[in-house]
Amino acid sequence: MxxxxxxxxxxxxxxxxxxxxxxxxxxxxxxxxxxxxxGSAGKFSRGKFLFPVGATMGMGFEEGGIHHRIFQELNLSFPALALDEIMRVYHGRRVMPYYADRNRHLSECSSQFPEYASQIISFYKEAWKIGAEVRKLIKPLPVVPPVTFSEWKKLILSLKPGTPGLLPYLRKTVGDLLKKHGLDEAASFRHFIDGQLIDSMQTTSQDCSALMGALALDIYHEGAYYTEGxxxxxxxxxxxxxxxxxxxxxxxxxxxxxxxxxxxxxxxxxxxxxxxxxxxxxxxxxxxxxxxxxxxxxxxxxxxxxxxxxxAQWGAFTMYFALKETVIPPYTALFNQVLSDRSMTEGNHLFLSLSKANDTNRAPEGFRTLTVSTHTELHHWDTKEKYDQYKETLTEKMLLGIERVIPEVRDGIELQMTGAPRAWERFTKRPKGMVGGxxxxxxxxxxxxxxxxxxxxxxxxxxxxxxxxxxxxxxxxxxxxxxxxxxxx
Missing domain, CATH: 3.50.50.60 (FAD/NAD(P)-binding domain)
Known part of the structure; x- marks a missing residue:
């Protein structure tokens, strides 16, 4: 029918x-x-430059990943470049590469946080073990929460021998896992973990579900991708x-x-x-x-x-730049995080997405485009007076953060635009500019x-x-x- x-x-x-x-x-x-x-993974153009609106880093293109499976089932191909260095994290005085390879990541964490090296290794091993079991459970794409008999049946048939081992974590948080491994007082490492969780889970270790947070920390190492355009x-x-x-x-x-x-x-x-x-x-x-x-x-x-x-959900404040190639330091990562204050919002946590050199979908030769975003509380934008003033304040704060990655960014700006919550509402039609679920x-x-x-x-x-x-x-x-x-x- x-x-x-x-x-x-x-x-x-x-x-x-x-x-x-x-x-x-x-x-x-x-x-x-x-x-x-x-939608929030759309694009817009200004003159000869093209900008991703929001979502930029690709996930799920690895063998068995959801996008790989979807395109395979539809008999379509979709090119995506796997990243060895997923991102670079600017964290206080630290500059930390975040590697896809698990052993390299553990080695980097141990050198960055030597006083907690053994605890960090044990934390990640447990988180990755949880994440691997969750991935096995969700591979058949069961529906949660199940509503119908067939959904309950599919969920039950999805259970694996290791699934019962997830039950003790069902009401735990990532914060509980950190505490278990003696990392509750490791403020700098916890701040680093919060930076990964806020982008993927929209919350920090204190409140993030242990199962979902472990999945997020695990899936980074299954594959992160850059897509041309x-x-x-x-x-x-x-x-x-x-x-x-x-x-x-x-x-x-x-x-x-x-x-x-x-x-x-x-x-x-x-x-x-x-x-x-x-x-x-x-x-x-x-x-x-x-x-x-x-x-x-x-x-x-x-x-x-x-x-x-x-x-209400989060809002996003986003800045879009067309930059002269000459101001971008050699070997700058395509994806970067800048963590300053302990807060994960209002310019204290930035996610930078830089177009690849020679990605002419986004910029002509000699230029690159840059998208930079931060989480923001929507109440900061609820009147025109607050909106205009806060937009100016946050713009300057974010430029200072961007200078951690591209010190001469202001000298190379060919084009600069901002996307505050009202712009997100106009562009995506999402109420009040809410994004991220x-x-x-x-x-x-x-x-x-x-x-x-x-x-x-x-x-x-x-x-x-x-x-x-x-x-x-x-x-x-x-x-x-x-x-x-x-x-x-």
Whole structure:
């Protein structure tokens, strides 16, 4: 039976669901509110320069990784350059390479933090062991939290001999693991770990789920990648696949209402144009999804989903530069973190993504593009007066941080732009510019996360609000879960 399916939101999660549904011969219509595909992993151009909007480092392209599996199943290829040095971390006076090779990483940590070398090695060995078991468990892509009998069955069949060993960690945090290995007082190392977790888990060791945090620390060493042009190419590849397989994709279609008429779903955009379908897949933050439904439908949603839709997420403050090649020191890493104050927000933690030399997708010869981001609390931006003043303050603070990596950055600026939360809201249509999904704390992760099922027949969710969370790995998995549930595979 051929189904009519509307997908709202052209981020990577929605595009993944759409590509597989189109592959199976269903009639897919994808509606994207903005001018670009990819959502928070999209792009924009200014003159001769191209900038990734947000997500920049590629994960999951290794053999067996989610992107590798998706492209293989769709019979597509996607080039990605594996990184030996994942990133370089500027941490106080330290400059620390973060190596993909586990032994090199342990050796580097031991030399950087010699007074805690043995504890750090034992901490990582336990974290990696946990991470490896979690990876085995999630390899068949079970749904968490399971809702239906078939989801419970798939989860049970996913269990491995080592799975029971994960139970003692179920309510623990990464902070508990650090304490177990005598690292709770190792402030500098803990700060370093927090830098890795805030980017992947949206929280720090104190609150991060031990299982999810261990997975994050483990998966860095499974493979990190640079993609020519940027991760938006995943989105564009999937969008083309949908079109090539009979689907229809539209930009600048900002859906305002989702309702049900005569047993079918209806989506209406900002111009009053409407589409009808058997299923609606919403690749939206739940803060933007719930208000699209009329009140009687909202009342049918799970209480947990409605309650969580009122919770604010992080915002991002991002700076975009086109730089003259001459000011970039030789051998500068493509990805860098700058950690200053113990806080992981408001310019005290920066993530820098530099285009590769000769990546002419992003910049012409003699230039490179640089994207720099920090987490920010949205309350700093809630009035115009605060917004303008804080934007100026944070811009200068971030430039000082960037100078740790590129000391002469100000002399090489050909173009400089900022993306504060309101710009993120305009570009991605995410409410108030929220990005990154919910923090992977025990309160929000694993069995406490949200299902892709809304509790309403034919209405589905994917993206960073639902399991397994943020990042291209997470949203791709959620999109695949939706596809599999619709076609009952």
């Amino acid at each position: 051929t189904l009519e399916i509307i997908i709202i939101g052209g981020g990577i999660g929605g595009l993944t669901a759409g590509a597989f549904l189109a592959k199976d011969g269903h009639n897919v219509t994808l509606l994207e509110a903005s001018n670009e595909w990819g 940027g991760l938006y190419k995943i989105a564009e590849t999937l969008q083309k696949y949908i079109e090539d397989n009979g689907g229809r994709t539209y930009k600048r279609k900002h859906v305002q209402t989702i309702r049900k008429e005569n047993g079918r779903w209806v989506a209406v955009d900002q111009k009053g144009e409407s589409w009808r379908a058997d299923h609606v897949v919403c690749n939206l933050p739940i803060q933007g999804f719930v208000p699209l439904l009329p009140e009687p439908l909202q009342e049918q949603l799970p209480a947990k989903l409605v309650k969580r839709s009122k919770v 919910f923090p992977q704390t025990n309160e929000y992760s694993l069995f406490n996360s949200l299902s892709h099922r809304t509790g309403i027949d034919g209405l589905w969710l994917c993206g960073d609000s639902v399991f397994p969370g943020a990042g291209t790995i997470g949203v791709s998995t959620s999109g695949y879960h939706v596809y599999r549930s619709i076609v009952q595979k």
